[in-house]
Amino acid sequence: MENVSAFGPSERPTRQTPAGPKRRGPNLHRFANPGRFLRLSGAILPWLTVIGIAVTAFGLTWGLFFSPPDWQQGDTVRIMYVHVPAAWLASAGYFSLAVCAVLSLVWRHPLADLAAQEIGPVGAVFTAICLATGSLWGKPMWGAWWVWDARLTSVLVLFFLYLGQIALIRAFDDPQRGYRAAAILALIGSVNLPIIKFSVDWWNTLHQPASITLTGAPTIAPAILWPLLYSAIGYTLVFAAIVLARLRAAVMERRVRTLLLARADHAASGAGAVAA
Amino acid sequence: MTHLPYIAASYAIGIVLPSGFGIAAWLRASAARRRLLAIDPRAQAREAARRGRDGGDGP
Numbered sequence: 001m002e003n004v005s006a007f008g009p010s011e012r013p014t015r016q017t018p019a020g021p022k023r024r025g026p027n028l029h030r031f032a033n034p035g036r037f038l039r040l041s042g043a044i045l046p047w048l049t050v051i052g053i054a055v056t057a058f059g060l061t062w063g064l065f066f067s068p069p070d071w072q073q074g075d076t077v078r079i080m081y082v083h084v085p086a087a088w089l090a091s092a093g094y095f096s097l098a099v100c101a102v103l104s105l106v107w108r109h110p111l112a113d114l115a116a117q118e119i120g121p122v123g124a125v126f127t128a129i130c131l132a133t134g135s136l137w138g139k140p141m142w143g144a145w146w147v148w149d150a151r152l153t154s155v156l157v158l159f160f161l162y163l164g165q166i167a168l169i170r171a172f173d174d175p176q177r178g179y180r181a182a183a184i185l186a187l188i189g190s191v192n193l194p195i196i197k198f199s200v201d202w203w204n205t206l207h208q209p210a211s212i213t214l215t216g217a218p219t220i221a222p223a224i225l226w227p228l229l230y231s232a233i234g235y236t237l238v239f240a241a242i243v244l245a246r247l248r249a250a251v252m253e254r255r256v257r258t259l260l261l262a263r264a265d266h267a268a269s270g271a272g273a274v275a276a
Numbered sequence: 277m278t279h280l281p282y283i284a285a286s287y288a289i290g291i292v293l294p295s296g297f298g299i300a301a302w303l304r305a306s307a308a309r310r311r312l313l314a315i316d317p318r319a320q321a322r323e324a325a326r327r328g329r330d331g332g333d334g335p
Contacts, residue, residue: 035318049298064287074278082290125293133286140279238294245301252308259315 034251037111041248048241056234062227070224079137081228085235086130090158091193093123093239097165098190101183111247113179114254116186117169118246122239124162130155142206150199151207154192161189 063081070077097119103112134152135145146152165182172178200209212218218225277283312319 035322039322060287060290064283069278075283076279078283079286082286086290122297125297129289129293132289136282136286136289140282235294238298242294242298242301245298245305249301249305249308252305252312255319256308256311256315263315 034255037251038248041244045241045244045248048237048244052234052237052241054234055230056238059227059229059231059234063231067227068221068223073141076137076140077224079133080224081231083130083133083137084228085232086126086133087155088232089235089239090123090127090130090155091196092236093119093126094158094161094186094190095193097123097186098193101186104179104183105187111251113176113183114250115243115247116165116179116182118250119243120162120166120169120182122242122246124159124166126235126239127155127159127162131159147206149206150203151196151205154196154199157192158189158196161185161192165189 060081064078067078067081069075097116100112100116100119103109104116131152134155138147139145165185168182168185169175169178172181197210199205200207211220212225220228313323
């Protein structure tokens with residue numbers, strides 16, 4: 001049987017010393033081995049899925065039924081338990097795209113391109129959830145579904161960046177060119193992340209400033225903060241589980257394609273030898 | 277509960293979209309695994325070893 005990599009012969013993560021023989025790559029490249037990745041992810045994925053769903057369900061149930069209403073906003077504050085985790089994951093997802101872009105452009109890590117391809121649609125969905133739930137929160141509180149406020153506009157730009165990344169990967173006949181173009185877009189687009197974060201400080205916006213910061217105490221009551229944290233952790237685990245499942249599927253699909261191509265090559269060369 | 281339709285719509289979006297994406301990812305991974313098992317002897321050997329460790333024939 002053909003001994004072929006899931007990544008194809010030109011994309012195999014080999015490293016050569018000046019003397020010639022292969023040496024063991026850095027730790028990062030150990031996970032470029034498709035078999036090892038599938039084994040590891042296969043062991044992690046069921047736990048990640050079950051814990052993610054359980055923690056999300058716990059956080060959302062607590063937020064919807066047992067947390068107190070806000071003194072100003074009333075019960076609409078409960079939308080926060082969906083909106084805020086989606087907003088965090090929209091930004092975190094794009095940050096992970098930028099990390100994949102660096103791994104791909106600098107170290108040519110073969111899984112980084114596949115990871116970027118699979119993170120993009122999931123990040124776009126969470127950005128869409130953020131925008132939709134923000135709109136549903138804005139209508140009763142601001143009286144408008146949408147305002148061209150700096151925070152909302154910068155998140156809309158993030159959504160378009162995700163769509164651009166998804167489209168670029170599929171825009172070229174040569175997948176490597178698509179991955180490279182999408183990686184460059186991801187790096188350039190990451191400039192938008194600090195703009196999203198600080199938009200509420202830099203401009204006078206209708207959107208409220210951050211209530212939770214790394215440097216100061218949160219300005220949210222603990223009875224509201226705890227279900228929010230559970231919901232955020234749960235959604236993060238669900239996000240990771242979806243990306244991991246998609247990445248496993250992509251690795252296996254690529255290996256199937258590589259094996260079928262190798263068989264077709266083998267059959268064609270055999271037929272050529274018989275004809276000669 | 278005030279503004280119930282807005283809250284219900286938000287929770288529906290926040291649950292349905294990730295669930296749909298999760299189910300689609302799981303189905304895609306299952307289909308890819310079946311295709312790989314059908315043509316890759318190494319994957320078949322790994323699967324056989326896994327079933328042996330689990331102590332059953334599996335599905």
